[in-house]
Amino acid sequence: MTNHGTSNSKEIIGIDLGTTYSCVGVYQNDRVEIIANSMGNRITPSYVAFTENERLIGELAVAQFPNNPENTIYNAKRLIGRNYSDENVQSDKKLWPFRVVQKYGDKPYIEVQYKGEKKQFAPEEISAMVLGKMKEVAENYLGKTVKKAVITVPAYFDDTQRQATKDAGTICGLDVQRIINEPTAAALAYGMQNKNELDEKNILIYDLGGGTFDVSVLYIEATIFEVKATGGDDHLGGEDFNDKLVEFCLDDFKRKNRQVKGDLTKNVRTMRRLRTACERAKRTLSNAKFATIIVDSLYDEHDYQTTVSRARFEEMCGGLFKRTLDHVAKVLQDAKLSESEIERVVLVGGSTRIPKIQELLCKFFNGKQLTKSINPDEAVAYGASMQGYHLSGVQEFRGLISFEILPLSLGLEAPAGFMDVVIPRNTIFPTRKSKTISTDHDNQTQMNINIYEGERARTVNNTLLGQLQLTGIQRAKRGVPQIEVTFTLDLNGILTVEAHDKHTLCNDEIVITNDRGSLTNEEIDRIVKEAENFIQEDQKIKARIESRNALEVHCYAIKIALGNTNQNNTLISGDLKLKLIKASDDCLEWLYNHMDATKEESDQKLKELEIISSPITYLLVFPDTRNAKEKEFNVEEID
Structure with missing residues (x-):
């Protein structure tokens, strides 16, 4: 491990x-550093794969995905804090290979299947x-152990989803110092990178990722950021655009191959290969007017090829694009701004x-120039890192201060099932x-107090968070x-009643x-x-791989060293070389x-090989024999 700069035990990373992708940063040496992973990438795929031998995370999980789709997990964020019966979960599970x-x-x-056994994971x-990978x-x-982190969530995540995210941090050994909204983190990133331009102004953060959409309006005064209104959809993003392309291709394949029987959607590998090709086409269409989708032997030995225009893609996804603008309009209305x-x-x-x-966003704001000066993939982690530095107390912080807002109203169930709001959105x-509330019946000595979250007038249409007795x-x-019923909402947006x-x-x-989506203490401990x-x-697997690599490197070092010796060189006898x-x-x-x-078996093989190759160790270190000591070695010396 390499220590890049001064390290302080109070450092808090931002995640x-x-x-679809995750990112981690840390504030060091008066700036935020977005940290590259071992593959050199600053963002890491949010993929986890299970094989017969090991667990893989990130790029390695993605690489083996085509051959192991049933045991490769992605989009877990779309499940966290939700019910199995949730209509979005039921819709998504039909598209996932796992x-x-x-x-x-x-x-x-x-x-999934892991090491030959069936395993189930929350x-x-x-x-x-x-x-944990981050x-x-x-x-x-x-170059040190990290214990504390700030983790971001979509602004429209409800209380259960926030708590579940915090539970995930606890499971991997992180003390989650703060849960902050993704648009607020992005606003902090924008503010820190444009400090000289900050004055009193309203900014709108339009955050459209792989699986979630957030929009927030913030008011900046000097270095203080106040969230005026927030909204969005925790089930709208790039994955939904992929779905539209997949649906188009399935219909197109059936039209072109009417003789083919069977349901393509039931074939896990077919759907995975098609989805990968569609995602690639979607990215291409951001830079080109046309994209070609090619999948060899897509189904029943039938190849598939089609060309999709940008205009056709925009037509497919037009309804989804419009949904984002509907949320923008609603947030502006809540913020009382035009x-x-x-x-x-x-x-x-x-x-x-x-x-x-x-184009649609620019038109919505009457031709206003959109701000693209911050990296859209890294901005959220950047802001989370700033928040972590602010919380670390390493030194006086003169950066930005942010104030979060509640995305959904919190309240009690009143008589006749109506929502009695305590903390408005x-x-x-x-x-x-x-x-202050009271009893409904004479001489009542106990009462159940139901706590809800939502904007509907009747609690049956809102989300039950919990119950006091x-x-x-x-x-x-x-x-x-x-x-007297008191609602306390902490800095992480987690509620105590x-x-x-x-x-x-x-x-x-x-x-x-919230039992409907969050884990119990017993489950967390397990x-x-x-x-x-x-x-x-993972440590055992890493040690085993390193041992194998050491043996392989030594084998090739011998072959290279011997191959580099001059044929007329008399330092090594022919028998020894063979x-x-x-x-x-x-x-x-x-x-x-x-x-x-x-690892032990590979180590033993390496030890045996080192004994055999000990007479030419100098060649492994100094392959140029002109610098070596003049001495002839023969096979008898190593028998």
């Missing part, structure tokens, strides 16, 4: 946990594996590279608000007892962790232990035939 099953009531779990576990990337860069009052429209997220989206948090209430006529009877002083409290086992397994070449060839063949060899 953008994305649907299995999503129902477990523990109504929770979605992902089922979405939080898969997200924890990706977060943690490892940061540790390799900093299009002309927005000074900057900042683009974030890889999907904002689509030309039609930029777009309220800045942290915040604490109370409401208050006992020991003062016996009195209905409406007489005074029950407390109720107490002002007369008897009985009370109850609940931190909304998963943490499993995660530790994965780390140990014996050394044979020994190295035998080891290479052994490696090929023993792919699952243990």
Whole structure:
């Protein structure tokens, strides 16, 4: 590990946990450094794969995807904090090659084959594996263990999804210091990179990623960022554009091959190959007017080829593009601002590279120039890193200060099933608000208090977050007892609700962790232990691979050293040369035939080869024999 600059034990990394890609950064030496992974990439695919021998994360998981689609997990962010019965989950699971099953009531779990056994993982576990990879990337860069992080989530994530994301951080060994909204993080990135231009202005962050869409309006005054309104869709992004192309290709294939029987969507490998080709075409169409989709032997030995124009793609996705603008209009309405009052429209997220989206957005804002000065893939991690530095307390922070707002109203169930709002949406948090309620019946000594999240008038149409059961209430006529219910929303947007009877002083409290989507403490403890086992397994696999590599390198070093010696050189006898070449060839063949060899077995082979090659060690170090000591070696010296 290499230490790049001064490292402080209080450092807090910033992680953008994305649907398709994730990114990590850290503030060091008066700037944010977005950290490249071991492959040299600054963003890492949010993919996790399970094979017969190991677990793979990131680029390695993507590389083996075509041959192992049923056991390669992606888009876990679309499952986290949701119910199995959620209509979006039911829709998505039909398109994924891996299995999503129902477990523990109504929770979605992902089922794979790993080392010959059936395994089931919660979405939080898969997200924890990706977060763990980001943690490892940061540790390799900093040369030290990382314990603390700021993690971003879509602005429209509800309480359950935020808590589930925090659980994922806990599972991978991170102390999550703050959960912040992705648009706010992007705004911080914009602000830090344009500090000299900041004055009083309204900016709109349009954040369209692989799986989620967020839009937020922020007001900047000096270095203070206040979120005025936020909105979006936690199930809208680049993956949905891919779906449209896939649907088009399926219809096109059926039209061109009417004689083909069977359902293409039931063939996992067919769908995976087609989806990969469609995603490639989508990216091409951001820079070209046409893209060709080619898949050899797509289904039943039939090849498939078609050309899609940018105009046709825009027509397919027109409804989805318009949905983003509907959210923009709603957020402006909530912020009580007109299009002309927005000074900057900042683009974030890889999907904002689509030309039609930029065209529609520019037109929506009456020709206003869009701001593309920040890297759309890295901006969120950049802002999270700034927030981490602010929280670290390393030194006085003179950067930007941000204030988050609540995306959905929080309240209680009133009589007749109506929503009684306690904290309205777009309220800045942290915040604490109370409401006094009373009993519905005479001499009632206990009551259930249901806590909801949402904007509908009736609670049946909103989301139940949890329930308090208050006992020991003062016996009195209905409406007489005074029950104070207090909602406390912390810096992470996580809710605590407390109720107490002002007369008897009985009370109850609940931190909304929400059984409908979040993990119990027992589940987290179990998963943490499993995660530790994965780390140990990964370390063993890494040690085994390094041992194999060392043996292979030594074999080729012998062959290269002997190949570089002059034919007239008398330092090495012919018999010795043949014996050394044979020994190295035998080891290479052994490696090929023993792919699952243990570290100890490879180490033993290397030790034996080193003994055999010890007389020519100087050649391995100094291949130029003119600098070597004049001495002849022969085969007898190593017998």
